[in-house]
Amino acid sequence: xxxxxxxxxxxxxxxxxxxxxxxxxxxxxxxxxxxxxxxxxxxxxxxxxxxxxxxxxxxxxxxxxxxxxxxxxxxxxxxxxxxxxxxxxxxxxxxxxxxxxxxxxxxxxxxxxxxxxxxxxxxxxxxxxxxxxxxxxxxxxxxxxxxxxxxxxxxxxxxxxxxxxxxxxxxxxxxxxxxxxxxxxxxxxxxxxxxxxxxxxxxxxxxxxxxxxxxxxxxxxxxxxxxxxxxxxxxxxxxxxxxxxxxxxxxxxxxxxxxxxxxxxxxxxxxxxxxxxxxxxxxxxxxxxxxxxxxxxxxxxxxxxxxxxxxxxxxxxxxxxxxxxxxxxxxxxxxxxxxxxxxxxxxxxxxxxxxxxxxxxxxxxxxxxxxxxxxxxxxxxxxxxxxxxxxxxxxxxxxxxxxxxxxxxxxxxxxxxxx
RNA sequence: GUGGGUGUAGCUCAGCUGGCUAGAGCGCAGGAUUGUGGCUCCUGAGGCCGUGGGUUCAAGUCCCAUCACCCACCCCA
Numbered sequence: 001x002x003x004x005x006x007x008x009x010x011x012x013x014x015x016x017x018x019x020x021x022x023x024x025x026x027x028x029x030x031x032x033x034x035x036x037x038x039x040x041x042x043x044x045x046x047x048x049x050x051x052x053x054x055x056x057x058x059x060x061x062x063x064x065x066x067x068x069x070x071x072x073x074x075x076x077x078x079x080x081x082x083x084x085x086x087x088x089x090x091x092x093x094x095x096x097x098x099x100x101x102x103x104x105x106x107x108x109x110x111x112x113x114x115x116x117x118x119x120x121x122x123x124x125x126x127x128x129x130x131x132x133x134x135x136x137x138x139x140x141x142x143x144x145x146x147x148x149x150x151x152x153x154x155x156x157x158x159x160x161x162x163x164x165x166x167x168x169x170x171x172x173x174x175x176x177x178x179x180x181x182x183x184x185x186x187x188x189x190x191x192x193x194x195x196x197x198x199x200x201x202x203x204x205x206x207x208x209x210x211x212x213x214x215x216x217x218x219x220x221x222x223x224x225x226x227x228x229x230x231x232x233x234x235x236x237x238x239x240x241x242x243x244x245x246x247x248x249x250x251x252x253x254x255x256x257x258x259x260x261x262x263x264x265x266x267x268x269x270x271x272x273x274x275x276x277x278x279x280x281x282x283x284x285x286x287x288x289x290x291x292x293x294x295x296x297x298x299x300x301x302x303x304x305x306x307x308x309x310x311x312x313x314x315x316x317x318x319x320x321x322x323x324x325x326x327x328x329x330x331x332x333x334x335x336x337x338x339x340x341x342x343x344x345x346x347x348x349x350x351x352x353x354x355x356x357x358x359x360x361x362x363x364x365x366x367x368x369x370x371x372x373x374x375x376x377x378x379x380x381x382x383x384x385x386x387x388x389x390x391x392x393x394x395x396x397x398x399x400x401x402x403x404x405x406x407x408x409x410x411x412x413x414x415x416x417x418x419x
Numbered sequence: 420g421u422g423g424g425u426g427u428a429g430c431u432c433a434g435c436u437g438g439c440u441a442g443a444g445c446g447c448a449g450g451a452u453u454g455u456g457g458c459u460c461c462u463g464a465g466g467c468c469g470u471g472g473g474u475u476c477a478a479g480u481c482c483c484a485u486c487a488c489c490c491a492c493c494c495c496a
Contacts, residue, residue: 007487060494112496114493125496257495258494259495276491277496279496364449364454366456367456368456370457373457384454398457401456
């Protein structure tokens with residue numbers, strides 16, 4: 001019986017893996033310029049971490065986690081997102097003892113048990129950043145701009161940036177009350193899910209796709225009218241900094257995030273044309289999270305970008321990405337004696353830093369040159385028993401077709417990278 | 420979890436209302452004066468027609484089930 005990869009997972013094969021490497025390198029390069037350092041945390045954590053961090057009533061925790069019991073009887077969960085684990089690591093390793101703010105990034109797989117569809121998989125990859133130890137609005141702006149710049153540097157232009165502030169627990173207390181009161185008046189007109197959302201987390205109703213177009217929602221009280229003085233000022237300053245940077249954004253007062261830990265600034269970057277899953281990068285501030293999972297009160301902010309969605313977008317926008325790895329030389333050999341000499345040459349050339357390939361199927365010269373052509377090498381070095389007898393080899397320029405003889409001992413002095 | 424669509428060579432697909440040794444293009448391998456690629460031409464390999472049942476003289480083609488993939492809902496990156 002044939003075994004397939006589990007549902008919702010993907011093999012990342014060459015040459016696609018080259019594109020992955022490329023977007024990861026871009027991320028690392030950007031991170032260096034903004035002074036973010038990489039952190040690698042476990043792929044699985046104790047289930048409790050996500051329950052407390054992400055929120056018991058979120059869909060992610062309620063029905064999308066890969067949870068199992070290990071041999072000691074503890075409940076383990078494959079991480080569905082990156083932030084909770086990193087906050088845990090920050091607290092556990094007492095990183096607040098280091099110079100603050102601490103700016104971290106990560107790239108790796110996440111797991112959610114969901115029905116796969118366009119831009120959504122059960123194992124997917126995120127590139128994300130987290131900044132701890134500062135509530136400076138300038139950092140909110142930096143993180144947003146960072147996300148935007150990453151996408152821009154990859155060559156994406158048609159992005160929609162949405163921001164909002166969902167305040168702190170203090171401002172939300174009154175807002176929740178009023179919002180519940182408001183929605184309760186129209187309870188019967190809302191969808192079933194929303195009716196239960198009213199009691200559990202009324203802000204979710206605002207985000208409901210089913211009731212989205214209804215007036216009830218557009219006329220609902222706005223969080224922005226409830227922000228306390230501090231939160232108002234924080235949001236105002238974030239917007240100021242974004243304006244200074246010349247960033248175009250839309251304020252969406254109805255934008256809430258599906259993870260409970262967000263406070264104050266939240267944002268999303270979307271690309272229309274991706275299908276239903278059009279958010280490629282999103283994040284926000286989470287000043288209460290560290291405390292929520294049992295640590296000190298530490299402000300934090302971050303974002304995560306979905307790599308699969310990013311690649312999909314780059315594809316749709318027809319952005320040029322590396323298609324194949326470039327080889328410098330293909331070593332063509334004819335005859336057993338020449339082969340022996342060529343094997344030696346092969347390693348010498350590689351040690352000098354050239355990208356070199358040769359034939360391992362005992363093919364004729366014709367086929368070997370064909371292979372060289374398909375590998376798009378710049379040069380072929382032809383070494384047959386005849387040449388060997390004369391202490392020579394042939395260097396063939398595959399672009400021009402020109403070829404010349406060269407003494408064997410001179411080969412390593414040649415520059416095969418020249419145009 | 421719910422709905423719709425699709426499943427035929429490595430890839431993209433064609434196979435009308437059930438009937439012959441299941442096809443094409445691309446790709447792959449080999450060849451076209453015996454040591455020279457890209458173009459062209461020739462030849463070849465490769466398919467239990469997703470899987471399991473059923474209807475029928477006969478099923479890739481109809482029915483049922485199952486699995487997978489795609490898309491959407493939901494949710495999120």
